[in-house]
Amino acid sequence: MLTVGKIAALVGGDVRGNAATPIEGFNSIDKASQGDITFLSNEKYLKHLNDSTASAILMHPKSYDVSIEQACILVDNVYVAIADTIEALAPFTIKIPVDTNLSHIAETAHIGEDVKIGVFTTISREVEIGDNTKIHAHVFVGEGVTIGKGCIIYPGVRLYDNVHIGDNVIIHANAVIGSDGFGFAPQRDGTFKKIPQIGDVIIENNVEIGANTVIDRAAVGSTIIREGVKLDNLIQVAHNVEIGAHTVMAAQVGVAGSTKLGKHCQVGGQAGIVGHLNIADQTRIQAQSGMIKSVKEPGTKWYGYPAIDYNNYLKSFAIYKNLPDLQSRIKELEKRLQELQQSLDK
């Protein structure tokens, strides 16, 4: 049985209150009940604590108050502590339906130890799959694909030929990796000739890719997703893009061909980045923004359509909202100046 004390030891936190309090589950502050541990991420939720029957609370030391009746675990990084606590309380197990009569595994595929392959999944020739990797049902793995150790590939993922995936990568349902880049040569008559896309895709370790996201293969060379990158759902990554390590992108972002993003960037939902740009490390791009030029200085923040400096966009938008007022003031100035001049001309 887990207790507040054991969880505190696990997450490296300090206990306030009864360390022997037993903990059986984790829930949000409005739903946690006796036996549950919850968390406080924002002091505005402090008021909920009085009504809560939760047995314990994870919080930052700054949020703690001696009047709190529940046992508390004080930690600097609440979200990391939440992750550790949930893992301890409800260890993740992936349940994959297996029936070797209903899956298709090529004889020349190399399958590691403790690999699971779900029903209606295709493993093509010359595929390599590392130990402990779990391939769910309904997955397509093309020829020459390599998948590292400890990966989870969810139902409906499509890996075209020669996609290379590192260790501990998670790919969510119906994502497509390695589809042809959008490359066509315009011909004299206005029609288009397909340029064969002969490159590949490299996904490094610890990457997570969201549902229905698409990553195209390179025209030549590689489309590269560096270590630790997290991509949300319905994202478009075009051919020859490179996304730097530990960069995160929210849902529905689009990155056009050959653009390179640095490390530790943050891209808000529905933002778009045009092709052939270089975006420096730690760049932050606001949701729905449209990046149309490269960024050389690390750590800058962008907003707008096309995107400009974040603060400048906000300042301009504040005036934009009052443009009718600004126009009236100009009209008034014109009128007053006219009247002044007429009175002087008399």
Added chain:
Amino acid sequence: MLTVGKIAALVGGDVRGNAATPIEGFNSIDKASQGDITFLSNEKYLKHLNDSTASAILMHPKSYDVSIEQACILVDNVYVAIADTIEALAPFTIKIPVDTNLSHIAETAHIGEDVKIGVFTTISREVEIGDNTKIHAHVFVGEGVTIGKGCIIYPGVRLYDNVHIGDNVIIHANAVIGSDGFGFAPQRDGTFKKIPQIGDVIIENNVEIGANTVIDRAAVGSTIIREGVKLDNLIQVAHNVEIGAHTVMAAQVGVAGSTKLGKHCQVGGQAGIVGHLNIADQTRIQAQSGMIKSVKEPGTKWYGYPAIDYNNYLKSFAIYKNLPDLQSRIKELEKRLQELQQSLDK
């Protein structure tokens, strides 16, 4: 054989012209021919009636004119009448290829009466499926999923574990329900630790979900799609979002985590809504808008990036289009004032 009179009775409309006119099909005004009934939704299409060989027309009483030669059925709600007419003329039948040797149904799954399950479909353990539900080919249904009565699940839909679906729900091809929310705790070294997503998804009765749309499971608790909601294709619904009853969203909308939308809202295509907002009932959000704050008053209309009051956006944009002119007027004022002052200083 259906006639104008029978259809009028069915849709609750009044006949003008020959009620005995036989009707065999339904088509648009430019394509309908003899035996077809068509509709007039906009008086600007009245001119097409002379050229049309359609046998009958559904229209609003206001659109009717005695000079129309075809039989007419006058109804207040033309679109509801269209739906009823098509249903009567061409009853919907879903054709699902079945071969029990090529589907995988866990022994512990509870399947209702008159359920169809297509080829290459997986029904995992402890699943419950209500009467008359049709699960097409290539569908994945995870452990502990419940699906109500009279649902249609199209090919390639992925239902992660513990997704709960009500009655008469339609889910289109390749939609993903219950994928992990995008939750990561930033660590001191700039990398991210995955926060296990242990919540679920609840889809209430009469919901329709478009192709390739993604609805993430909650971090803790539930992501909830209330009764009668209609979601178009390629929509992103993040973890812990709640969408109120009878709200409609056009394609490619994105809703970020923990946002709650009220009832009867309308969200235009490609609009984005940031996380942790509360949007009041009957809010209308224009296509491509970016909602960045909560809406308390019901029935308001929003537009822009970030979104502001719809009419104010239009007024500001009207001036935005003429900003070069505005700038010239300021330049002219500066020049005239300068000249005036110089002439006075002489």
Added chain:
Amino acid sequence: MLTVGKIAALVGGDVRGNAATPIEGFNSIDKASQGDITFLSNEKYLKHLNDSTASAILMHPKSYDVSIEQACILVDNVYVAIADTIEALAPFTIKIPVDTNLSHIAETAHIGEDVKIGVFTTISREVEIGDNTKIHAHVFVGEGVTIGKGCIIYPGVRLYDNVHIGDNVIIHANAVIGSDGFGFAPQRDGTFKKIPQIGDVIIENNVEIGANTVIDRAAVGSTIIREGVKLDNLIQVAHNVEIGAHTVMAAQVGVAGSTKLGKHCQVGGQAGIVGHLNIADQTRIQAQSGMIKSVKEPGTKWYGYPAIDYNNYLKSFAIYKNLPDLQSRIKELEKRLQELQQSLDK
């Protein structure tokens, strides 16, 4: 063995340097090594040539310089030459895993010569498939679908009933064609009644459709994708849309219901086009733009939200960025005019 001379003959180019140089592969200028042919699309990459061990270079005659040591092939259309060269060096072969025990093909399906059908693929009743068409694994083909000759359908594609596809069409993974249009009749109580979508989808010859793109079937009549259209990934095409021949759309574009685009249009990524518009031939729509009205004149260029003339948008945006400055100038004018008037009033 291919040589520079043979490739030049193939692409219709002129050789500079040794036509007998053997060529084994194709790569980008920064990665090509001995035996490779590369290309120069932009003179700013000329500097890379000195460091490159590539054996030959495709380039426009204007880019050529006698100091270049490698063999050169001079061609007017470099990209078409690239496509031809890659095809000659690395002929495309699609590798489809086949096992007739693990696919489902209805007896009434008509399958042409040299057709391949992958594992876990469903071919429904009354389907017609033309010669040389390749249907990959995990594909669903609904009743009454017709597919022409020489097509490639990638894994996870879903073709609803009665979709019609021409010759040499390529459809990438998890694309959905023929899903119901988003048609609902609002009822008096604020709920929605589904309008049955009884139309179809017609895809003409030489179309390419990207991964996870969705094309809805028409309400009545047809959604039509004309000859040679190229659609990137994650695009939404609503019911009754018609896209004119040889129009190209970048990823994540959305086109709302009943809109008709002309021929040879170019639509940038994430752009949105509202319903019921007519867009003239050769219209160019900038990425992320929102088209809200029809375009009558061919060859115009649009930008903005809502979209206006491209150059006007740029001019207005240039001032938008400096709105705080504009506001200050107005403030200054007001102050100076006030002071002037006060001094005159004395």
